[in-house]
Amino acid sequence: MANTKSLLCGLIVGGLIGGAATLLSTPTSGKDVRNKIKNNRKQLEDYLQLLKEESTLLKEQVLKTAKEGSEVIKEVSVDLKKSISQFQQEIEPHKRDLQNEIAELEDKIKQLENTLQHS
Structure with a gap:
C-alpha cells in the first residue's frame, strides 16, 4: 500500500508541477490553456479511478489467494496427520517384534557371559 500511496502522491505532485510549468511557459491564449x-x-481523474479499481481488484485477489492457501495448508496438515497415524499403526507390530528380539538377544548375551565366567 505504501508504494501505491507514493505513486499516487507522485502523480498528483507531478501533475501540479507540470500544470504550473505549462501555465508559466505557454505561448497560447488563456482559453486554450484552460481547455488543455x-x-x-479529466485524463488524470480517469487514470486515478482506473488505478483505484485495479487496486481494489488486486486486494480482493490477494485475499482470495490467502484464503485458498490457508485451506490447502489445512488439508495437507490433515492428510499428513492421517499418514503419520497410519504409518505408526503399520510399524507397531514390527516395533514390538524388534523389541522382543532385542530382549532375547540381551538374555542370550547374559547367558553367554555367565557361561564364560563359570568356565
Whole structure:
C-alpha cells in the first residue's frame, strides 16, 4: 500500500508541477490553456479511478489467494496427520517384534557371559 500511496502522491505532485510549468511557459491564449487543463485533469481523474479499481481488484485477489492457501495448508496438515497415524499403526507390530528380539538377544548375551565366567 505504501508504494501505491507514493505513486499516487507522485502523480498528483507531478501533475501540479507540470500544470504550473505549462501555465508559466505557454505561448497560447488563456482559453486554450484552460481547455488543455480541463482535458488533462479529466485524463488524470480517469487514470486515478482506473488505478483505484485495479487496486481494489488486486486486494480482493490477494485475499482470495490467502484464503485458498490457508485451506490447502489445512488439508495437507490433515492428510499428513492421517499418514503419520497410519504409518505408526503399520510399524507397531514390527516395533514390538524388534523389541522382543532385542530382549532375547540381551538374555542370550547374559547367558553367554555367565557361561564364560563359570568356565
